[in-house]
Amino acid sequence: MKPLSVFIFEDNALLRESIGSLILAKPEMKLLGAFENVHTVKDQVSKYNPDLILMDIDMPGRSGIEAVKEIRQSNIQTPIIMLTVFDDNTHVLDAIRAGASGYLLKKHLSTKLYDSIEEVLAGGAPMSPSVARMVIASMHQKPQLENTYQLTSREKEILTSLSKGNSYKLIAAQFEISIDTVRTHIKKIYEKLHVHSQTEAVSKAINERLV
Amino acid sequence: MKPLSVFIFEDNALLRESIGSLILAKPEMKLLGAFENVHTVKDQVSKYNPDLILMDIDMPGRSGIEAVKEIRQSNIQTPIIMLTVFDDNTHVLDAIRAGASGYLLKKHLSTKLYDSIEEVLAGGAPMSPSVARMVIASMHQKPQLENTYQLTSREKEILTSLSKGNSYKLIAAQFEISIDTVRTHIKKIYEKLHVHSQTEAVSKAINERLV
DNA sequence: GAGATTATCACATCATCATGTAATACTATA
DNA sequence: TATAGTATTACATGATGATGTGATAATCTC
Structure with missing residues (x-):
């Protein structure tokens, strides 16, 4: 079976390296590319067509969210897992709206990367409980003040x-x-x-x- | 410490009993009430003020979703876990929009009820991977066809x-x-x-x- | 530099809208 | 039964909007 090809977008060189190592450590995955910015994300993705994308949410210049938007705009459905330091990051919801498939806290990378990838590939949406809560809360419709304007x-x-x-x-x-x-x-x-x-x-x- | 008081709304008598047993089996929880319908849900909840509500999503007559709406309309923030047989139930999203805090498949009741309750109380939102995916998918904005109308x-x-x-x-x-x-x-x-x-x-x- | 696009202004005309006033009739409900 | 709320129609007038035609100037592109 063909190994799962992975793209990494992460501006921090050290972190990029270590994520790369995690991918390389698994024989069933292969590192197709690792980039420090998303300036040409559309071309890169459509040319090499990875099976999975790991995307840092906060990058200088064009953010990971913009990149996700652009990818989805090109009608590319490749699963994208967002990487972020804080889970109370207000950008998390924006990333999801833009089309991210799930996301992972950087501090959990070493312990949960493989699980998250598996979950995404199985059609799930990995996220921490607190983000799940944010997502759910954002969907709650504020209870209609029963006919606020008294229209007949x-x-x-x-x-x-x-x-x-x-x-x-x-x-x-x-x-x-x-x-x-x-x-x-x-x-x-x-x-x-x-x-x-x-x-x-x-x-x-x-x-x-x-x- | 005061035990966690729980309300159950479930039309199936057998299932209602067995959920009740699960609650009673834990000394840190207490069964405050178990009902077969939601006709007077608002009064019941506001009178006895449970710490947690377990709500069947499909009940004859007024559904669990209506009940959730009514509870939230009364500005009651009690956590509500929905119980459902199928996770592809289209009502799941409606329930979440109405204000549910999470939900649990009935077949996982015995194994995951306690975990789910814990997660909800910790501020999380328990849900199966496939529902998480539905939720995420429902949030994805369809990619704007870059200035569809060519407005300047x-x-x-x-x-x-x-x-x-x-x-x-x-x-x-x-x-x-x-x-x-x-x-x-x-x-x-x-x-x-x-x-x-x-x-x-x-x-x-x-x-x-x-x- | 010709042609395309954009932003700007002008004038004219008919259609549509906003608003006030007024009246009738049918519920409900006190 | 009297009162309040709702749905209905009518008329009048000034304001605003929709649409056509035409024109100028700046900018960008081929």
């Missing part, structure tokens, strides 16, 4: 339609009411939302998930 | 301002250009976005994260 169901319908870009005329046709009725409803919506134009209303509606 | 930077600025609800007049003032220039830019934006009104443009801009 009719008003909600109309606001929804408005938010799709429909004109008064279209809304009137859609709900089979007169255009003057639409006006009246929208007047009330503006009052309740404290806005004075369609655009403000739609912006507020979408951003606050009222529709 | 000026047009982006103006679209952004427009999306905040600013009128032509305000935008002109903001960028210190004439209102006719604003018109021209917005005309081009409409062409590029294939829309014909402010509202459509704003809706598209927000929903496709152009701003």
Whole structure:
């Protein structure tokens, strides 16, 4: 069986070396490349097509997060494990959003690198409990303050339609009411939302998930 | 030290019993209540204030997900571990969004219940690798097709301002250009976005994260 | 240096929107 | 039954927006 080819992006030379050693120590893996920056990450990855990428999250110049974005933008699905010193790093969530597959604390490299790689290859997403918590917390929708603006169901319908870009005329046709009725409803919506134009209303509606 | 008080919501009587036994087997935990449905979950939880809730995700009538929403809506932060049979259950993500703290496969109950409880109490978020992957995948933003609509930077600025609800007049003032220039830019934006009104443009801009 | 792109301004016209005022009718609920 | 809230329609007016046409100037590229 072909050995698993690995790319490393890490600006610290010492650390780069030691990660390289960990990879080389396993006969079933092979170090395809180790780089100190991500300036040409897209070309490197698409040319050599590694099976796995280890990416430092904090690098001077273009960060690992930018690199992940670029890789995913090129529609390359290679698993990427982020490496970071602190797990309360606010960038961790950004990295995940950008398309990282999991991540590993540098202090756990020697003990957990192999486990993490295995987990990623098995379709999992390795991460520490505290990061898992951050991820989960970021997904929690803030409990809707049950109809904050006291919109009636009719008003909600109309606001929804408005938010799709429909004109008064279209809304009137859609709900089979007169255009003057639409006006009246929208007047009330503006009052309740404290806005004075369609655009403000739609912006507020979408951003606050009222529709 | 006071024992950890636990609530169980599980419609299957047998399973409810056996989870109860697992709790009772540990002297540091205490079974505060075990219920077969969540009809009065809010009252029960706010009255007895358990330290931890184990919640079946699929229950007839009101589901565990609804229950979680209701609990979080009451601003109760009690950790909730979801119990489920399948980890490819599409409801798992909904449960997490609703405010669950972690979750456990029923087949792993006997082996991992204690670990999961510990992890939750330590501020972690227990979940199987495959669910972690689902969670991570749901956070991945689909890679922006690099400026899909070919908006110039000026047009982006103006679209952004427009999306905040600013009128032509305000935008002109903001960028210190004439209102006719604003018109021209917005005309081009409409062409590029294939829309014909402010509202459509704003809706598209927000929903496709152009701003 | 010709051509393309971008940013700018102007004018005109019709459509659409924002807002005020007013009225009717149908719930609910006190 | 009286009152409050909701849904409906109407009319009027000034403001704002949508769209077409045309023009100038700066910058970049071939």
